[in-house]
Amino acid sequence: MEAFTAHTGRAVPLRRSNVDTDQIIPAHWLKKVTRDGFEDGLFEAWRKDPEFVLNRPERQGATVLVAGPDFGTGSSREHAVWALQNYGFKTVISSRFADIFRGNSLKNGLLTVVLEQSVVDRLWELTEADPAAEITVDLVERKVTAEGVMADFELDENARWRLLNGLDDISLTLQNEADIAAYEASRPAFKPRTLKA
Amino acid sequence: MGRTLAEKVWDDHVVRRAEGEPDLLFIDLHLLHEVTSPQAFDGLRKSGRQVRRLDLTIATEDHNTPTLDIDKPIADPVSRAQLETLRKNCAEFGVRLHPLGDVEQGVVHVVGPQLGLTQPGTTVVCGDSHTSTHGAFGALAFGIGTSQVEHVLATQTLPMARPKTMAITVEGELPDGVTAKDLILAIIAKIGTGGGQGYIIEYRGSAIEKLSMEARMTICNMSIEAGARAGMIAPDQTTFDYLQGRDHAPRGADWDAAVAYWKTLRTDDDAVFDAEVFIDAAELAPFVTWGTNPGQGAPLSASVPDPASYEDASERLAAEKALEYMGLTAGQPLRDIKVDTVFVGSCTNGRIEDLRAAASLLQGRKVADGVRMLVVPGSVRVALQAVEEGLDRVFTEAGAEWRHAGCSMCLGMNPDQLAPGERSASTSNRNFEGRQGKGGRTHLVSPQVAAATAVLGHLASPADLTDNAATRTPAGV
Ligand code: SF4
Numbered sequence: 287m288e289a290f291t292a293h294t295g296r297a298v299p300l301r302r303s304n305v306d307t308d309q310i311i312p313a314h315w316l317k318k319v320t321r322d323g324f325e326d327g328l329f330e331a332w333r334k335d336p337e338f339v340l341n342r343p344e345r346q347g348a349t350v351l352v353a354g355p356d357f358g359t360g361s362s363r364e365h366a367v368w369a370l371q372n373y374g375f376k377t378v379i380s381s382r383f384a385d386i387f388r389g390n391s392l393k394n395g396l397l398t399v400v401l402e403q404s405v406v407d408r409l410w411e412l413t414e415a416d417p418a419a420e421i422t423v424d425l426v427e428r429k430v431t432a433e434g435v436m437a438d439f440e441l442d443e444n445a446r447w448r449l450l451n452g453l454d455d456i457s458l459t460l461q462n463e464a465d466i467a468a469y470e471a472s473r474p475a476f477k478p479r480t481l482k483a
Numbered sequence: 484m485g486r487t488l489a490e491k492v493w494d495d496h497v498v499r500r501a502e503g504e505p506d507l508l509f510i511d512l513h514l515l516h517e518v519t520s521p522q523a524f525d526g527l528r529k530s531g532r533q534v535r536r537l538d539l540t541i542a543t544e545d546h547n548t549p550t551l552d553i554d555k556p557i558a559d560p561v562s563r564a565q566l567e568t569l570r571k572n573c574a575e576f577g578v579r580l581h582p583l584g585d586v587e588q589g590v591v592h593v594v595g596p597q598l599g600l601t602q603p604g605t606t607v608v609c610g611d612s613h614t615s616t617h618g619a620f621g622a623l624a625f626g627i628g629t630s631q632v633e634h635v636l637a638t639q640t641l642p643m644a645r646p647k648t649m650a651i652t653v654e655g656e657l658p659d660g661v662t663a664k665d666l667i668l669a670i671i672a673k674i675g676t677g678g679g680q681g682y683i684i685e686y687r688g689s690a691i692e693k694l695s696m697e698a699r700m701t702i703c704n705m706s707i708e709a710g711a712r713a714g715m716i717a718p719d720q721t722t723f724d725y726l727q728g729r730d731h732a733p734r735g736a737d738w739d740a741a742v743a744y745w746k747t748l749r750t751d752d753d754a755v756f757d758a759e760v761f762i763d764a765a766e767l768a769p770f771v772t773w774g775t776n777p778g779q780g781a782p783l784s785a786s787v788p789d790p791a792s793y794e795d796a797s798e799r800l801a802a803e804k805a806l807e808y809m810g811l812t813a814g815q816p817l818r819d820i821k822v823d824t825v826f827v828g829s830c831t832n833g834r835i836e837d838l839r840a841a842a843s844l845l846q847g848r849k850v851a852d853g854v855r856m857l858v859v860p861g862s863v864r865v866a867l868q869a870v871e872e873g874l875d876r877v878f879t880e881a882g883a884e885w886r887h888a889g890c891s892m893c894l895g896m897n898p899d900q901l902a903p904g905e906r907s908a909s910t911s912n913r914n915f916e917g918r919q920g921k922g923g924r925t926h927l928v929s930p931q932v933a934a935a936t937a938v939l940g941h942l943a944s945p946a947d948l949t950d951n952a953a954t955r956t957p958a959g960v
Contacts, residue, residue, distance in 0.1 A: 302804070303797040304676055304776045308915040313894045317547065317561040319521035319568045331917050354797060356677045359710065359776070360915060361894075362612040363519065364628035382677055385646075385712050386612060390628035442644065444504050455630070456530070459638045462499050462507060466640055469498040469509050476733040476741035477511055478600045480541040480579050 289452030292424040295349030297413040306360035311369040324369035344417035353380040358387025485751025489683040492623040505642040511605035515542035517569040519610030523633035524572040542580040550886035589862020592616040592830035599729025603718035603745040615706040619699035621718035646712045647757035649682040653690040655764035663698035664929035667705040668770040676778040679711030690764035696725040697836035708777035769944040772927040774805035789813035824907040825856040825937040829893040832910035833861030837930040842874040844934035845881040851940035856883035859891040908936040
C-alpha cells in the first residue's frame with residue numbers, strides 16, 4: 287500500500303447524502319477480476335449527465351472528494367474504493383461514512399476524513415465559489431486546511447500509523463503466528479469444518 | 484459487569500489483544516463467491532501465500548449465475564470469465580467449491596446455514612455485506628472487503644476494532660399478515676440507514692423469540708441496511724432444532740458439548756448496551772419502500788410523503804431526488820402504485836418459508852395481466868424442496884416464472900434485470916438507483932406483499948386479496 291502523509295489538491299463537491307456503493311461503481315463493473323481500470327465506472331449513471339459535477343471542465347484533475355453524509359453505504363464491494371483511486375482521488379471528506387467502506391478505504395490508502403457537517407458545508411461553499419481552491423489533508427498533523435477553514439480530524443492511532451508507513455496488514459498479522467497457532471490448538475472439537483476428516 | 488451476546492462471542496475469538504491496536508479475531512468460517520474473491524486470490528499468488536485453513540473455507544457461485552438454461556455456456560463472456568476465475572482459483576488453492584449445477588449451489592448466505600456450517604457462537608465472514616444474515620444463529624457475522632478476504636485466506640484472522648452494541652427489543656405479537664420483512668423495514672425507517680452505524684445490533688424480545696430461523700435470517704440480513712456492522716439473535720431451542728441433523732452440525736458428544744456452550748450465549752441480565760431501541764410489534768403493518776434507500780419506507784396504507792415535510796435539509800433533498808427517480812408524486816397512495824415486475828428471491832427472502840408464503844397466496848389465483856413475476860429460489864436445495872412440495876407448479880400455474888437458484892434480479896449482474904423506467908415489487912434488500920437494472924425502480928416488500936401485488940398489479944397486502952376469494956379456483960385444480 288502507498289503511504290499517505292499529506293495531500294493538497296482541488297476538490298469535487300458532491301452534494302448528495304447516502305451515496306451507496308452501487309452508485310460509486312455499478313454492479314456490472316464487478317465482473318472484472320483486476321484492481322485497476324475502474325475509473326470509467328465511477329459514478330457511471332450520474333456521469334451520463336453532462337452537468338454532473340465530475341464532468342465539469344473546472345473539476346478535471348481534482349483529487350479531493352467532498353461528499354454528503356453516509357457516503358459508501360450498501361454493498362461491501364472494495365471496487366468502490368479502487369474506482370475512486372483509479373479516477374485519481376486521494377482522499378474523501380464526509381461527515382459520516384459507512385463502516386465497511388471506511389475500512390476498505392483505509393486498507394487501500396484512500397484516506398477517508400470525517401469532519402462535522404458544518405465544516406463540510408464550508409468546504410462545499412469554498413470550492414463551489416472557487417473551483418481552483420485547494421484543500422490540504424495532513425495526516426501527520428490530522429488537520430484539514432483550506433482558505434478560511436482549519437479543522438482537526440480523528441483517526442485511530444493504529445490505522446494512522448499503518449497509513450503513514452504504507453504497511454500491509456497481512457505481513458503485520460503474520461508476525462503473530464505463535465498467537466494464531468496457540469488459538470487454533472485450543473479451539474473446541476465441535477466447531478464447524480467445511481471439509482470432513 | 485455482565486456481557487452482551489456480541490461481547491461474549493467477540494471475547495471468545497480474540498487471538499491477540501494489545502493496547503492501542505484492534506483486536507486480532509479468529510475466523511471460524513469464511514464464505515467465498517466469485518465477485519469479491521479474484522483480486523484476493525491474486526494477492527495470495529503474488530506474495531506466494533497459501534490458504535491457511537481450507538477446512539474453514541467454502542465457495543459457491545451466485546451473483547453472476549444465470550437462472551435459465553444453466554446447462555448451456557454462460558452467454559455474457561465477462562460473467563463467464565469471473566466464474567471461471569473462481570473455479571481456477573479454487574482448484575489451484577484447494578478450496579471446496581459448489582459451482583453452478585451442483586446440488587449445494589446457491590446464494591452464499593442461504594448455503595452456509597442450510598449446510599449447518601453457520602453455528603451459534605462462531606465468527607463468519609464473507610466478501611459480501613449481507614453476511615449479517617448468519618447472525619440469526621447467534622454468530623458474529625461481518626461483511627468484509629476484498630483486502631480482508633485476502634487477509635482471512637492468508638491468516639484465518641482479522642484485525643478489528645470492537646463495535647458498540649445496540650439492543651432492538653421487539654415485544655408483543657406481530658399482527659396477521661405482518662412478517663419479519665415488514666418488521667425490519669419498519670426498523671430501518673425508524674432508525675435510518677445510518678442509525679446502526681458503528682454498532683452490532685442484537686434483536687431481542689418476545690416477538691423475536693417467536694420467529695422461525697428463516698424469519699430471523701431475514702431480519703439479521705438487513706441489519707446492514709440500517710448501517711450496522713452486524714445483527715445477532717441469541718440462539719435458543721428454535722436454533723438448535725434447525726441445526727440438528729444438518730450436514731455439518733456436530734453429532735453425538737460434540738453435539739452435547741456444542742449445545743451446552745450455545746446455551747451460554749445470551750446477554751447477561753446486568754449487561755449494558757450502548758444504545759437501545761424499543762418497538763411494539765402490535766403497532767406494525769405491512770411496510771414498503773417508496774424511495775431509493777431502504778430507510779425511505781412507509782406502511783402500505785400510507786401515501787408517498789411530501790419532501791417538504793422533512794425538516795432536515797439533506798433528507799428533504801434525498802426525498803426529492805428519490806421521488807424524481809422513482810416517478811412518484813407526493814400524496815399518491817402507495818396502494819395505487821402499479822408494477823410491471825415482481826421478484827421473489829434473494830438472501831433476504833429466497834428461503835423455503837418465503838416461497839411457501841408466496842405460493843399460498845398465489846394458489847388458485849393468477850398473476851395480473853402485464854405483470855411478470857420471477858420466483859428465484861435462494862439455493863438448489865430450496866428449489867428441490869419447493870418442487871417436492873409442488874410450489875413450483877403453483878407458481879407456474881399462476882403465470883409466474885420459476886427459475887434456477889442465484890442472486891438474480893436482486894442486483895442484476897446476470898440477465899435478470901429491469902428495463903429503464905420499469906417498476907418492481909421485490910423481496911430483496913436494496914432499492915438503490917439502478918440496483919435491479921439501469922433506470923429500474925424498486926419497491927422493497929415481503930413475500931406476502933409481493934404475491935398480493937402480483938395478483939392485483941399494484942402494491943397490495945394479502946388482506947386486499949380476501950375480497951376476491953370467490954374468484955379463486957380450489958387447490959389442486
Ligand atoms: S441475493 Fe442479493 S444481497 Fe444477497 S448476496 Fe446475492 S446480490 Fe447480495
